[in-house]
Amino acid sequence: MNTITEKMRSSEKAAVKLVITLGFLWASSAALAADFPAPGSLADGAQTWAENCTRCHNLRSPNELRDDQWISSVFHMRVRAGLTGKETRDVLTFIQAANATAAQVRTQAEARAEAQQDEAQEK
Amino acid sequence: MINIGNMKTSIVASTLIVGMLCGTNSIAAESLEELNEELEKLKERIGQLQIDSVRHSEAEEWRYSDSLVHLSGYADVGYQDSDSEDGSFNVGRFAPIFHYQYRDIVMLESELEIEVGDDGETEVKLEYLSVDVFLNDYITLVAGKFLSPIGQFRQNLHPSWINKLASAPTGFAHDGAAPVADVGFQLRGGFPLGRTRTNYALFVSNGPVLVAEFEDGEFELDGIEAEGAGSDEDGEKVYGGRFAVFPMSSLELGFSLASGKATVSDIHEGDSSILGGEGARDYDVIGADFAYQRNNFYLRGEYVESEVGGTAFGAAASEGAIWETWYTQASYRPGQSKFEYVMRYTDFDSPHDSADQEQWAIGLNYLLTNSAIFKLGYELNDGLTDSEADEDRLTVQLTYGF
Numbered sequence: 464m465n466t467i468t469e470k471m472r473s474s475e476k477a478a479v480k481l482v483i484t485l486g487f488l489w490a491s492s493a494a495l496a497a498d499f500p501a502p503g504s505l506a507d508g509a510q511t512w513a514e515n516c517t518r519c520h521n522l523r524s525p526n527e528l529r530d531d532q533w534i535s536s537v538f539h540m541r542v543r544a545g546l547t548g549k550e551t552r553d554v555l556t557f558i559q560a561a562n563a564t565a566a567q568v569r570t571q572a573e574a575r576a577e578a579q580q581d582e583a584q585e586k
Numbered sequence: 587m588i589n590i591g592n593m594k595t596s597i598v599a600s601t602l603i604v605g606m607l608c609g610t611n612s613i614a615a616e617s618l619e620e621l622n623e624e625l626e627k628l629k630e631r632i633g634q635l636q637i638d639s640v641r642h643s644e645a646e647e648w649r650y651s652d653s654l655v656h657l658s659g660y661a662d663v664g665y666q667d668s669d670s671e672d673g674s675f676n677v678g679r680f681a682p683i684f685h686y687q688y689r690d691i692v693m694l695e696s697e698l699e700i701e702v703g704d705d706g707e708t709e710v711k712l713e714y715l716s717v718d719v720f721l722n723d724y725i726t727l728v729a730g731k732f733l734s735p736i737g738q739f740r741q742n743l744h745p746s747w748i749n750k751l752a753s754a755p756t757g758f759a760h761d762g763a764a765p766v767a768d769v770g771f772q773l774r775g776g777f778p779l780g781r782t783r784t785n786y787a788l789f790v791s792n793g794p795v796l797v798a799e800f801e802d803g804e805f806e807l808d809g810i811e812a813e814g815a816g817s818d819e820d821g822e823k824v825y826g827g828r829f830a831v832f833p834m835s836s837l838e839l840g841f842s843l844a845s846g847k848a849t850v851s852d853i854h855e856g857d858s859s860i861l862g863g864e865g866a867r868d869y870d871v872i873g874a875d876f877a878y879q880r881n882n883f884y885l886r887g888e889y890v891e892s893e894v895g896g897t898a899f900g901a902a903a904s905e906g907a908i909w910e911t912w913y914t915q916a917s918y919r920p921g922q923s924k925f926e927y928v929m930r931y932t933d934f935d936s937p938h939d940s941a942d943q944e945q946w947a948i949g950l951n952y953l954l955t956n957s958a959i960f961k962l963g964y965e966l967n968d969g970l971t972d973s974e975a976d977e978d979r980l981t982v983q984l985t986y987g988f
Contacts, residue, residue, distance in 0.1 A: 497650055500690040514835045518879060519738075520748040520987075521956035535656035535685040538693055538718075541726070543742065545776035545785025545830070548690075548723030 497531055500552050508557030511550045519544070525561040533558050656685040659697065660957075662746040664983035670974075677702040678746065678983065681713065693718045714767060714814075721773075728772045731814045734765040735772060735787035735828050736842040737873045737888045747957045747987030750917050750926065753965065753979075756934035756943045757890065757911025760813060763934065764890040764911065765794065765844070765871060767814030770823070783832040789844075792817065793824030793869060796850040796894060798861075798902035805902040807937060808854040810869075810892055810909065820866035822847035828873070836880055840888075842873035848894060850902045865897030867906065882921070887914035907937035919953075926951040928963075943975040944968040957987035 516522060528536060533555060541551040659682040667673030679701045686694040697713040716730035733741040739758045743749055757763040770791030776784055795815045799808035826844025833839065848869040852858050875888035889912035896906040913932040919925065928949035935942055949963040961983040969975025 497654070499652075518838065518877065519742045521953070523956060531654060532656055535654050535687050535693070536658065538687060538690070538720075539658075539683075539685060539695060541720075542693075542695070542718050542728060542774065545774060545787070547776050547778070548720070550776070 497534060499534075500548075500555065503549065503552030503554075503556040505553075505556050505560055507549075508553030508555070511546070512554050512557050515544060515546070515550075516540075516554070525558045526565045528562075530559045530562065533562075652689050654685070654687040656687070657682060658685070658988060659683040660745045660747045660985060660987040662752075662983055662985035664752060664981065666752075666979060666981050668979040669977040673980070678985075681745070690720055692720070724775045724777045725773055726775050728774060730771075731767055731769045732772060732789075734768055734812065735774065735789055736765050736826065736844060736871055737828070737890055738840065738875045738877065738886070739888060740764060740766055745987060746983065746985035747959060750915065750928040750951060750961075751930060751947050751949045751963050752961055752981035752983040753947070753963070755911065755913035755915075755930060755932040756945055756975075757909065757932070757936075758913070761809045761811060762911065763892050763909035763936070764873070765810075765812030765892070767812070768792070768824070769814045769816060772827075779831070783835070784830060786827065786829045788827035789825070791824050791826075793822075793846050793848050795819070795852060796848050796867065797852045797854050798850045798856075798904065799854040800856055805904045807850075807894055807904060807907040810848070810894060811852070812892075819851045819864075820847050820849040822866050824848070824869060826871065830875075836878060838875075838877045840873075840875040842871065842875070842890075844871040845869070850900065853902065861901050863900045864902060865899030867897050868895030869893075882919040882926075884917045885914070888912065908935075909937070910935045924953050926953060940970045940973045941975060942969055959985050961985065 523536075525533075537551055537555045537558065540546065540554075541548075546554070659680075661680045662678035663676070664678050665673060665675050679699055681697055681699050683695065683697045694715075694717050696715040699711045699713045701709045701711075703709055712731060714731050714733055716728045716732045719727040719729075721727055733744075735741055737758075739754065744754060744758075746752070753759070760766055768789060768791035770789055772787050772789035774785075774787035776786070778784070792815050794810045794812035797808040797811055798805050824844055824846030826842070826846075828840055828842040830838050830840035846869050847866040849866050850861065850864045853861065870893045871890065873888060873890040875886070877886040878884070889910075891908060891910040893908045894906050897903050911932065911934040913930055915928065915930040917926055917928040919927075928947075928951065930945075930947045930949075932943070932945040932947070934944075945968070946966040947963060949961055951962070952960040954960060961981070963981040963983075965979040965981070967976060967978055
C-alpha cells in the first residue's frame, strides 16, 4: 500500500504542478495591456472623450495608436488639458476599448475578404 | 496583467482535479502500470509546458514593463511669398516629442525644435523639457522648462498640425506680447466645481530677459524675451497662472495673470558688456481667452498684455513699455468634408511703431488625415508704411503631426 500512496502523492504533486502551470499560461495569455492605470468607466470615458478631445485639435482616432502608446499620449493630454485622474482613466478605458473593437471589425472584414477570394477561386 | 477571474477558475479547477486524483486511492494494483505510464507522460508534458511558459513570459516582458517609451511630434514644410521678397521654399521645422513614463507616477516630456535657417544652418532648440509628477487626481507637478501657461495659443495651439494657419497671430510668436516659455515649476490640473469643469495652472519661474536698444541718443526697451531663460539675473521670481471654466461643455473661458521682476541683460545689436547695476523692473502680464465649439465650427480668441516698468538704475535705465495683442479666429469644416475654411483677425500694439500690425488672414486647408494637413493662406497686413509689418504674404504649408 505504501508504494501506492507514494505514487499517489507524486501524482497529486504532478497534477497540482500541471494545473498551476496551465493556470499561469491561461492567465498570462488573457492579458491585454499594461496593468496601469487602474481601469476607468467606459461610459464616462466616451463622454469625456467626445467633449474634450476635439477642443484644441482635430480628433485623433483611437485606431491611430496601440493601447500602450495611448497611455503616454493620454497622460500627455492630462497635463496639457488639465484632465483629472478619473477623466484620464475613463478616456483611456474608452479609447483602448474602441480601438480593440475597430481591430476586431478589421479582422472580420479581412476574414470575409479572404472567404470571398476563396469562393471566387473555387468558381 | 494577471487576470484574477481566470486565476480563480484555475484554482477551482486544480482543486477538482486534485480531489479526483485523491479519490482514486483504492485503485487496483493492475492499473498501476497504466497509471505509471500516464504519470510519465504527464511529467514530460509539464516539463515542456514549463519551458513554454518561460519562453512565453520572456516574450511578454517587454509588453508589460512598468515604463513606457513613446515618440510623437510634428513637422512642417512650406513656401512663402511676400510683397518685397521673392517666394522661397522653407523646411519649417521638425519637432520630435519624447515621452518616458513610469506607471501613472511620473512622466518626462520633451520637445526639440529643429529648424533650417535662411542660410541653410540647422538650429536646434529645446522647446520644453519637464518632469511631470502625478501627485494626485487633481494636481500634477511640472518641473523644468515648460510652454507658458498664459493663454491658449502657446501651450495648446502652436504646433503646425493644430494651428489652422501657417503663422502665429502677431504678438504670439517669439519676442512678442505673449510669453513663450518659462523655467521653474508649475502645479496644474483640473477639478469639478459642482457640475462645471475647470482647469488651472500655477507657476513660479525665472521670468523673462529684457532687451534694451540704443536709439536717438538714449536707451529704451526693445523687447521681452520670454523664452525660458536658464538663469535669473535679478534673483526675483515671476509668479503666475491661468484659471479656466466651462460654463457649458462647448465653451471655455480662461483668465491669466503673471507678476514679478525682470531685468535688462541684453542690448539689441549692441555691446551687452556695458550693462551694469541694472534695476529690476516690474513685469506684469494679463490675459483672457475663450474657445467655443459647435460640431465642426470653432470660434476662439485671446487677449494678452505684457507691461514692463521703468527704472532709474543701470546703464540701460529707461521708461517702461507695454506690448499688447489680441486675435479672434473662426474656422469651419462642413460635415465630413476634407476642406476647412479659416479666418483670423489680429491687432498687435508695441512700443515700436514699425512693429505694430493689424492683420486679416484667410486660409483654406485640405485634410489628408486629421493631422496631416495642406494649408493655403493669405495675410493682409497693415503696418507702418514701407515696413516689413505692412507687407502682405502668401503662405503654403504641409504639416504632419504624428
